[in-house]
Amino acid sequence: MLSYAVRRLAWLIPTLLIVIGISFFMMxxxxxxxxxxxxxxxxxxxxxxxxxxxxxxxxxxxxxxYLGNLAQGDFGPSFQYTDYTVxxxxxxGFPASLQVGGLAIGIAALIGIAVGMxxxxxxxxWSDHLVMAVTMTGIAVPNFVLAPLAILIIGVYWGLLPAGGxxxxxxxxxxxxxxxxxxxxxxxxxxxxxxxxxxxLRSNYIRTARAKGLPARLVMVRxxxxxxxxxxxSYLGPxxxxxxxxxxxxxxxFGIPGIGRYFVQGAxxxxxxxxxxxxxxxxxxxxxxxxLVDVLYAVLDPKVRLS
Amino acid sequence: MPNLRHALGGASLAVIVGLAPAxxxxxxxxDAAAATLHRGNAAEPQTLDPARATGxxxxxxxxxxxxxxxxxxxDGGIMPGAAESWTISDDGLTYTFTMRPDAVWSNGxxxxxxxxxxxxxxxxxxxxxxxxxxxxxxxxxxxEIQAGDVPAEELAVVALDDHTLQITxxxxxxxxxxxxxxxxxxxxHRPSVEAHGERFTRPGNLVSNGPFVLTEWxxxxxxxxxxxxxxxxxxxxxLDAVYYYPTPDLAAELSRFRAGELDMTYNAPADQMxxxxxxxxxxxxxxxxxxxxxxxxxxxxxxxxDPRLRxxxxxxxxxxxxxxxxxxxxxxxxxxxxxxxxxDGSIDYDMQTVDFVDMPMEDRVAEAQxxxxxxxxxxxxxxxxxxxxxxxxxxRNIAIALxxxxxxxxxxxELRNLEWQVYLDxxxxxxxxxxxxxxxxxxxxxASYFLEKFHPDAGxxxxxxxxxxxxxxxxxxxxxxxxxxxxTDMMEQAEAIMMQDLPIIPIYHYATRRMVGTHVEGVVDxxxxxxxxxxxxxxx
Numbered sequence: 001m002l003s004y005a006v007r008r009l010a011w012l013i014p015t016l017l018i019v020i021g022i023s024f025f026m027m028x029x030x031x032x033x034x035x036x037x038x039x040x041x042x043x044x045x046x047x048x049x050x051x052x053x054x055x056x057x058x059x060x061x062x063x064x065x066y067l068g069n070l071a072q073g074d075f076g077p078s079f080q081y082t083d084y085t086v087x088x089x090x091x092x093g094f095p096a097s098l099q100v101g102g103l104a105i106g107i108a109a110l111i112g113i114a115v116g117m118x119x120x121x122x123x124x125x126w127s128d129h130l131v132m133a134v135t136m137t138g139i140a141v142p143n144f145v146l147a148p149l150a151i152l153i154i155g156v157y158w159g160l161l162p163a164g165g166x167x168x169x170x171x172x173x174x175x176x177x178x179x180x181x182x183x184x185x186x187x188x189x190x191x192x193x194x195x196x197x198x199x200x201l202r203s204n205y206i207r208t209a210r211a212k213g214l215p216a217r218l219v220m221v222r223x224x225x226x227x228x229x230x231x232x233x234s235y236l237g238p239x240x241x242x243x244x245x246x247x248x249x250x251x252x253x254f255g256i257p258g259i260g261r262y263f264v265q266g267a268x269x270x271x272x273x274x275x276x277x278x279x280x281x282x283x284x285x286x287x288x289x290x291x292l293v294d295v296l297y298a299v300l301d302p303k304v305r306l307s
Numbered sequence: 308m309p310n311l312r313h314a315l316g317g318a319s320l321a322v323i324v325g326l327a328p329a330x331x332x333x334x335x336x337x338d339a340a341a342a343t344l345h346r347g348n349a350a351e352p353q354t355l356d357p358a359r360a361t362g363x364x365x366x367x368x369x370x371x372x373x374x375x376x377x378x379x380x381x382d383g384g385i386m387p388g389a390a391e392s393w394t395i396s397d398d399g400l401t402y403t404f405t406m407r408p409d410a411v412w413s414n415g416x417x418x419x420x421x422x423x424x425x426x427x428x429x430x431x432x433x434x435x436x437x438x439x440x441x442x443x444x445x446x447x448x449x450x451e452i453q454a455g456d457v458p459a460e461e462l463a464v465v466a467l468d469d470h471t472l473q474i475t476x477x478x479x480x481x482x483x484x485x486x487x488x489x490x491x492x493x494x495x496h497r498p499s500v501e502a503h504g505e506r507f508t509r510p511g512n513l514v515s516n517g518p519f520v521l522t523e524w525x526x527x528x529x530x531x532x533x534x535x536x537x538x539x540x541x542x543x544x545x546l547d548a549v550y551y552y553p554t555p556d557l558a559a560e561l562s563r564f565r566a567g568e569l570d571m572t573y574n575a576p577a578d579q580m581x582x583x584x585x586x587x588x589x590x591x592x593x594x595x596x597x598x599x600x601x602x603x604x605x606x607x608x609x610x611x612x613d614p615r616l617r618x619x620x621x622x623x624x625x626x627x628x629x630x631x632x633x634x635x636x637x638x639x640x641x642x643x644x645x646x647x648x649x650x651d652g653s654i655d656y657d658m659q660t661v662d663f664v665d666m667p668m669e670d671r672v673a674e675a676q677x678x679x680x681x682x683x684x685x686x687x688x689x690x691x692x693x694x695x696x697x698x699x700x701x702x703r704n705i706a707i708a709l710x711x712x713x714x715x716x717x718x719x720x721e722l723r724n725l726e727w728q729v730y731l732d733x734x735x736x737x738x739x740x741x742x743x744x745x746x747x748x749x750x751x752x753x754a755s756y757f758l759e760k761f762h763p764d765a766g767x768x769x770x771x772x773x774x775x776x777x778x779x780x781x782x783x784x785x786x787x788x789x790x791x792x793x794x795t796d797m798m799e800q801a802e803a804i805m806m807q808d809l810p811i812i813p814i815y816h817y818a819t820r821r822m823v824g825t826h827v828e829g830v831v832d833x834x835x836x837x838x839x840x841x842x843x844x845x846x847x
Contacts, residue, residue, distance in 0.1 A: 032728025035438070036735075037361065038746065040760065040768035042441050044433075044453045052436040082354040083508045084526060092526055151562045163566035164559050165552060166528040253559045255552060257527035270728055 001298060008291050012284070019283045020070070020276065024063055027272050034079035034270045053079065066276070075280075076273040080266070086277035090259055094281075096166065097246035097258030104178045105243045108185030109236060115186070116193025117225070123198060131190060138187030147180045147253045164255040177254040181247065185239065192232050200228040226300050233300070237293035241286040245278070341547035342845045344827070347554035347564070347572040351527050355508040357493035358430045358437040363749055363836075364573075366490040368551055371532055371840045372515040373493030376404055376423065376472070377484055381842040383752075383835035385484060385652055389418055389494065389516065390472065399479030399789030404472040409539045412496050413520045420466035422516075426494040428452075428459040439491035442750075445480040479789035482753035485652035489750060493517075518544045518841035527553055532840075545829075545844030564590075564822045570845070571827055571838075575820035577636045577701065589825050593637040594832035596817040598747030599646050599757070600638070602709075603770045605737050606810050610690060615678050617809040620741075621661065622675040623712050625668055630815050633704050637820070641813035644761075645802055648834035649754040654791050656754040659802040661809070675716050684717040695723045695742035697730035702743050705814070735767040744770065747817060752835060754798050758782060761810060773810035 035041065035049050050056040054065055069076055075086035084092075119131040154176060155163030167173040200206060201224060209219045246260020259278055266274040297304045352365045360369060370379065378388030390404035410418035431440045431452045443449040447463035463475035476483065486492075495507070496514035503512045513521045518538045523531035530551040534544050552569070554560035557576040563569045575583060575591065583591045604611050604620070611617065626640030639647070642660040649656035663671055684690045694709065696702035703724065710720035725733060734742050748756045761769050763779040781801040788794040805811075823830045829843040 030728070031732045036728055036731045037438075038731065038744070039361070039438070039750075040765065041438065042444075042453075043766075044450070045436070045438055045440055048433045048436040048440075048453065049438065052434065077505070080353050081351065081526060082359045083356060083505070089526060096528075148558050148562070151559065156562050156565045159566065163568055164563045165568060166525070251527070252556045255528070255554070255559065255563075257525055261527065268727065 001295065005291065005295065008294070012287055015287065016280065016283060020067070020280060021063075023276060023279045024066065024272075025059070027267075027270070027275055028059055028062075030270065032270050034272060036270070070280075075277040078271055078274045080269050080271040080274065086273050089262065089274065090277055090281055093246070093257055093259035093262070096169070096256050097251075097260055098244045099169070100174055100177050100181065100250070100256055100258065101243035101246060102240075103174070104181035105185055105236070105240050107178065108182040108189055109232075111182075112186045112189025113193045113229075113232065116190040117197055117228075119190065119194045120197035120201070120228075121220075128194075131194070135187035135190045138183050139191075141184075143180055143184065143247065144249045144253065146183060147176075147250060150176050150180055151253070164253070166255060166257050173254075177250050177256055180254075181243065181250055185243070188235070188239075189232060192235055193228065196231045197224060197228040200224050203227070230297060230301055233296050234293055237289040238286060241282065241289045245282050245285060342545060343548045343550065344546050344571070344840060344843055344845065345550045345552065345569045346840075347560045347569050347574070348530075348551040349553065349573040350555055351553040352530060352551070355513065355521065355524075355530075357426070357491050357495060358435050358439075360490055361438050364551075364553070366749070367838075368530055368532070369490040369493055370837070371517055371519040371549060372513070372521060373490070373495075373517045374410070374418075374538075375488055375490070375493050377487040379488055379835075379837045379839055381829060381839070382831045383833035383837040385488065388488075389423070393484070399481065400476045402474045402476070402483065403467075404474070406470040406472060407539055408470060410516060411537045411539070412514050412516050413535050413537050414496070414499075414514045415537060416496070416498075416514075417469070418494065418516045419469040420472035421469065422494045422497065423472050424462075424464050424466050425497045427464045427492070428462050429495065429500075430491060431462060432459040437491065439489070439750075442486060442489055442491055445476045445478060445483060445486075447475045447477050449477075478787050480786075481653070481789070481791040481794055482651040482751060482755070485650070485753060486751050518839075519549060522548075529553075540841075544841045546840055549840045561822065564824075569822075570824045571830060572822040575822055577634065577820065580635050580637075580820065583822075587822065590822045592821045592823050592830070592832055593818055595637070595639055595647060595834055596747065596819040596836055597646050597648050597749075597752065597834040598745060598817040599641050599644060600705075600743070600745045600814045600817060601641070601644070602741050602812040602814065603734065603739070603744045604741050604810055604812065605739055605770075605772060606774070607737060607772045608740060611740065613682065614808050616682055616690075617812065619675040619678040619682075619716055620713060620718070621809050621812040622663055622666075622671040622678075623716055624709065624812065624814065625712055626814055629705060629708055633708060634701065634815065637818035638815040639818070641816045642806075643802065644805055644811060644813055645754045645757045646748070646816040646834070649748070649752060649757070651753045651791055651795065654795050656795055657799055658754075659799055659806055661806045661813075672715065679716045679718075686715075686717050689717045689719040691719050691721065693721045693723050693740045695725060695730065695733060695739040697725055697727045697743075705743065734770040737770055737772050739770075742770070744811075745817070748835070754795070754802070755782070755785065758798055758801055758805070761805065771810035773805070773808065775804060775808055775810075778804045778808075 054062055077085050078089055081089060115131055119128040122128050151163045154160050161175050162173050165173060206223055209223050246258035248261045248264045251258045251260045262274050262278045348364045348367055350364045352368055353362060354360050354365060355368060357369060374388045376388050376390040378386050380386045389407060389410055391407045393402055393404045395402055406420050412418055427443060429435055430437050431443050431449055433453055433455045440453050448457050448461045451457040452459050452462055465473045467473050494516055499512060499514045500507045506512055510521050510524050518535060519532035520535045522533045531548060533548045534546060535541060554573055557574050560572050561576060564572050604617050606612050630638040630640055642664045643658040645656060645658045647658060694706050696706050706722050713720060733739055750756060759782060761771060761773045762782050763774045778801050781797045785794045785797040819836045826846045828846055830838050
C-alpha cells in the first residue's frame with residue numbers, strides 16, 4: 001500500500017501542472033482585466049500598471065514567470081488586495097474556513113451516519129419517514145435562505161447569538177455558521193447512509209453472516225457498517241475538501257474571514273494570482289483527500305486491492 | 308468500525324485546535340467599555356496605501372488614518388487639514404500652503420512639507436503604478452513623470468522650508484483645493500515606507516498623521532483603529548476606537564445593525580426600504596447622493612446618431628414611475644447629467660436640464676411618437692434596439708420598464724445581460740447600442756468630473772463616443788480659465804449643449820441608504836457621502 005501511496009503522490013505534480021496550465025490560460029482568456037473599473041484610466045497609467053504586473057509580456061512569458069515564482073513557493077501579490085500576498089491571504093483565511101467547515105462536516109458526519117443508520121434499521125417506521133421528510137427539507141432549503149432566517153430569528157429576535165462577524169474567533173460567532181453548513185450535509189449523509197445500509201443488509205454476505213448465527217450486533221458493526229460506509233466515505237472525501245476551503249455564501253452572510261469568497265470574488269475581479277492560488281490550494285487538498293479515501297476503501301472493503 | 312468515524316473526527320479537530328492560535332495572533336479587542344464605533348464598510352479594503360487605493364471602503368478608512376493638506380468637514384465640505392492655511396497667486400497657478408507647526412506623525416516625528424513632496428512624487432512615479440496618479444495631472448510635470456519622460460523629483464511640488472509647501476500648476480484649476488481632499492493625496496511616512504516596503508500599511512508598521520492609528524487588520528474580518536494621541540486635534544476626537552467591517556451582504560449588514568452589533572451601516576437593502584421607512588424611521592438615512600444613473604447611447608451608430616431619435620427615447624421615459632415603483636430608495640428623477648450639489652470649492656454649479664422637465668407625461672409621449680413617425684418608425688416598422696446591462700435585478704427591472712415605455716414609440720428592445728467585467732469591456736469599446744451606466748462623483752465635487760467624461764478626447768471613458776466640437780471647445784476653455792465664475796459659466800453652457808444632444812439619457816440621481824443608530828451623533832447627511840469618524844461621537 002505504501003508504494004501505491006508514493007506512486008499516487010508522484011502523480012500529484014503532473015496533475016497540478018495541468019490544473020495550473022488550464023486555469024492560468026482560462027483566466028487570461030476571459031474578457032476584462034484586473035484593473036477594469038468605471039473610472040477613466042489614462043493610457044499611461046494602464047501601461048504603468050501592466051508593466052508593474054508583467055501583463056505587458058507575451059502570455060507564455062507570463063506563464064513561465066508564474067511557474068518560476070511558484071517553484072519558489074511564491075504565489076505572487078494579489079491584484080485586488082494589494083497589501084497582501086496570495087500566500088498570506090490563504091494562510092490568514094484558511095484557519096477560519098477550516099474551523100467552521102471542519103466542525104460542520106465532522107458534526108454532520110456523526111449525526112448523519114447515526115440518523116441514517118437508525119432510519120435504515122427501522123425502515124418504514126414513523127421515525128424513518130420523519131427522518132426522510134426532514135432531510136428532504138434540509139436538502140431543498142439552500143444555505144442563502146437558511147442563514148438569513150437563522151440570523152433573523154436567533155440573532156435579531158431572540159438575541160441569543162451574534163448576528164454576524166468573526167469576533168476574533170469566539171465560539172459564539174461560529175455556532176450559527178457551523179449549524180447552517182452542517183444542516184445540508186447532515187441531510188445528504190443521512191440519506192446516503194440509509195440507502196447504503198438498506199442495500200448492504202440485503203446482500204448475500206450479510207445473509208451468510210446471519211446464517212452462521214453471528215450475534216446481530218456483530219453483524220451490524222463488523223459486516224454491515226463496514227460495507228455500507230463505502231459510499232459515504234467516497235462522498236465525504238470531496239465534500240470535506242469543498243467545505244474546509246470555505247463557502248462564499250456562508251462567509252459573506254456571517255462575515256467569516258475565510259477563503260471561500262476568494263474563489264468567487266477573485267474570478268469576478270479577474271484577480272489572476274488570487275484565483276490561481278486558491279485553485280492550487282484546493283487542488284492539493286482534494287487530491288490528498290481522494291488518496292485518503294482510496295486507502296480507506298482498501299481498509300474497509302476486502303474486495304479492493306491497491307496495486 | 309465506528310472507531311474510524313471518531314478517528315476522522317478527531318483528526319480534523321486536532322488540526323483545528325492546532326491552527327486556532329494563528330487566528331488569535333492577529334488580535335481582537337472587545338472594547339466593551341470605551342467609546343467605540345462599529346461601522347459597516349461594504350467591502351474589505353483592498354489596500355491602505357494611499358497611492359494604491361481606488362475604492363470607497365478604502366477612502367473611508369484612509370480619511371480616519373491620514374490627514375490630507377485639506378480635509379473634509381462634517382458635511383463633506385472643505386477645511387484646513389495638514390495645511391493650516393494657503394494662498395493662491397492671481398494667475399491661479401501657484402498654491403502656497405503653510406503647514407501646521409504642531410502636526411506630528413503617530414510616532415512623534417513632525418509632519419513637514421517634505422512629507423508631502425515625497426508622497427506626491429511617489430504617487431506619480433511610474434513604478435508606483437497608481438491608478439489615481441492622474442489627480443496630479445494639473446501640476447507641472449505631473450503627466451510627464453507618469454509617462455517616464457521626466458524624473459519624479461521634477462514634480463512642481465516643492466518644500467520652500469519645513470513648513471511651506473508650494474505647488475505650481477500648468478493650468479488654473481479652481482477646484483484644485485477640493486481635489487486635495489482626495490485620499491490618494493494622503494501623506495505617507497517616508498522612513499517607514501522605506502523600511503517596510505510593501506508591508507508598511509500593516510498594523511505595527513503603519514505610521515500615519517490622521518486622527519486615528521491602525522491597531523488591527525484581519526482581512527475579511529475587520530480593521531480596528533484607535534484615537535491617535537499625537538494628532539494635533541486629538542482632544543476634539545470623541546471616539547476611542549472604530550471598527551470597520553466588510554459587509555458585502557446588505558441583508559446581513561442590516562441584521563447586524565438590528566442586533567446592535569453595528570452602530571452604523573454602509574448601505575441598506577433597497578428592497579426593504581418600505582419596511583425600514585415604516586419601522587425604523589429614526590435610524591434610516593436616505594439623502595441624495597452625488598451621482599447619476601443613465602443610459603449611454605452609442606452615437607457612432609447610424610440609427611442612433613440622430614439627436615431627434617435620442618430625444619424621443621428620453622422624452623418617453625417616465626422617471627417618476629421608475630423611482631417610485633422600482634428603485635424606491637429616495638432617488639431623484641434626473642433631467643441633467645451633472646447631479647445636484649456640484650461645487651468647485653467656492654461656487655455652486657447650476658445644473659442644466661433638458662427642456663421637457665415640466666412637460667406632462669402624455670405630451671412628452673405624444674411628441675416622442677411624432678418624432679419617431681417623422682423618422683419612419685412605427686409599431687409595424689420598429690426600431691430594434693439592444694439594451695446592455697450588467698447582472699443585477701435592479702438593472703433588469705429598469706430595462707424591462709424602459710422597454711415597455713419605448714414600445715409605443717415603435718421601439719423593440721432586446722435585453723442583453725452581461726457579467727460586470729464583460730459589461731465594462733463592451734461599453735468601453737462602444738460595442739453596445741444603448742447601455743445602462745452609473746457615475747458617482749466620489750473623487751471630487753466639481754462639475755468637470757462629470758462633463759469631462761464625455762469630452763471628445765476622453766477616449767474609452769466617453770462610452771457614447773459623443774463628439775460635439777462646441778462642447779469640447781467650451782470644456783477646453785474652462786480648463787484654462789482662472790476665474791471661477793467664468794469657468795462655471797462655460798461648463799454650464801457645455802452641459803446645456805449636451806442636454807440638447809442627449810448622447811446620454813439621465814434617468815435618476817442616486818440616493819444613499821444608511822442606518823445610523825440613534826445613539827450615534829455627528830453623522831451629518833451630505834451628497835458626497837463622506838463621514839469622517841473624527842466628528843462622530845456616541846451618546847451616553
